[in-house]
Amino acid sequence: MSEQDREQPESIEHSTRRTVIRSTLVACGMFAFGFAMVPLYNVFCQVTGLNGKTDPNPYMYKAAEAKVDTSRDIKVQFVATKNAGMSWDFYPSTPQVTVHPGEPGLLNFVAKNPTGKTIVGQAIPSVTPFEATNFLHKVECFCFTTQTLQPWEEKVMPLRIIVDQELPKHIKKLTLSYTLFDVTHLN
């Protein structure tokens, strides 16, 4: 009896330790999960096209199937914004183009480095409404690569887009927005 009494606390101590270690691991795991939600959310948005995140694969559109759908006119509007700390002037040559689905639309974006330093920029696209995200294809885009501007340099950057023929019928207007980031420190 007395021997059992002495052994009892031993085993409680062990099982308590096990419980505590497990619970602490769960807590740490959930802390990590909080951060894992960021990439998970991005992947989820890209797969579903939610929140205007465009598909990372720009060559998804198959040109061979192209047949211009002249029955519809789609307005594509362009927005250019700069992230905080980006000093370039950045704007589209035209605020809007009207195209038929399947017909390429061509325009330019203009970027100008108003500083005396060489700056590397990267543009990130986003499309609204989100249902249209996967139906706006960029055939040629300055956003595929980083852009480097020498001091005081101005650059005209072409953009060629095609609106997919499969675009849902009720969508008449799309907005393609670019945010320009200063990524000099990454290069």
Added chain:
Amino acid sequence: MTSVTDTASSLDQEHHHGPAKGLMRWVLTTNHKDIGSMYLWFSFIMFLTGGAMAMIIRAELFQPGLQIVEPAFFNQMTTMHGLIMVFGAVMPAFVGLANWMIPMMIGAPDMAMPRMNNWSFWILPFAAVMLVSTLFMEGGGPNFGWTFYAPLSTDYSPPSTTFFIFAIHMLGVSSIMGAINIIATILNLRAPGMTMMKMPMFVWTWLITAYLLIAVMPVLAGAVTMMLMDIHFGTSFFNAGGGGDPVLFQHIFWFFGHPEVYIMILPSFGIVSAIIPAFARKPLFGYTSMVYATASIAFLSFIVWAHHMFTVGIPLIGELFFMYATMLIAVPTGVKIFNWVTTMFRGSMTFETPMLFSTAFVVLFTIGGFSGLMLSIAPADFQYHDTYFVVAHFHYVLVPGAIFAIFAACYYWLPKWTGYMYDETLAKVHFWMSFIGMNLTFFPMHFVGLAGMPRRIPDYALQFANFNEMSSIGGFMFGTTQLLFLFIVIKCIRGGAKVEAKPWEGAEGLEWNVPSPAPYHTFTTPPDVK
């Protein structure tokens, strides 16, 4: 963990079983009853602090127009009221009750890790002081609402936000340690014969709550850490301009936030599941279904978070999923309400104060549940979103839900804690003033909310004046009455009619086997549970 053996070996140290003397007793204590009391006092101080802020809010809203405070200060009041009530009042009160009651309910000598217990309590006052001190800093305290949505809480927040973030971190650490301690106690220190399905409902609900806590408090810590990095280290987790997404903040926040609201209600379910059988003098109806219903609610709480965000622009399929999942919660909750009512049915009921609060809990929590169902209807939510209807809803589940249950628990176990019966007449006055005051405050909010009065705004259109006046009068009534509660508790500690080990005729549970007041050390030898 050594202290488990310490407590066991304290059997041979019969001379050393009383509390230490002086102030250091409270600083150094590892006794679950001392720590439970400190938690309860801390939460009551926070309750009065957050309540004072509510009084300022109601005073400003007494009449349309701006009378008493500046809008900027009003925003800080709504924010701090929410934060303090959630993290400072309700959660510590439940942890305090868990500390006091769980070891006595399962026949354990103390919590599994008494020293960590001391630590998790003593973090709290420092975190609370840091949180409240932001009000006196340049630029004022947090003013972005208790949900601190980015970018309001990042790009546009006052400089004191960093202190707010650290306060949340500390409160989170305290909660997680408390939860781990409770899990370890319940799983390892039960008396021989106390199987899981023999545990009192309060122990069950707290076990499930503790799991919710260790699952979601770290996510909250992650969210505020991301805010910290966005503010100070140039990251863009929530900054759309930098490739981040403010909507992501809402997802992370409500992934924490929805389980959090169940953290604040599940222990209440346990409390009323102890009190209603005691005063109906019948065993709890459907114990097993209560356990499973609690577990189902806890599980569902993880898959409904986006019902707080119906209006941010989630796709139709998402709205439908979160709408139906939310409505599903009504099923286990309905099981619980049914069981309580059935326990009362044909019982020999008497209405001492704990029972009054518990009965009010069942009725008023059901009202809050129904308005929750209304809000869960996604297409209708576009009308209700961010109006006073939401304020009415969550106050109906939190005030009669969490707060009334805490009052009920205090009255129910005060004789056990102090050895004296509280003043029943004054307690009944406290109940009726709270009941009337609470309903007068929050019921009219349903009407002004449906008519479109937005929440968190210090001014309102003239047609809402009468209902707001009523709300304010009810609020002052409810607020003042809590000072009476303080008086009743102090009076009960100082003396009163002596009570025996079991002052309530129908009460069940191991805690009633120990004398009243409960000795400093209980169950140093585990009881035999049949």
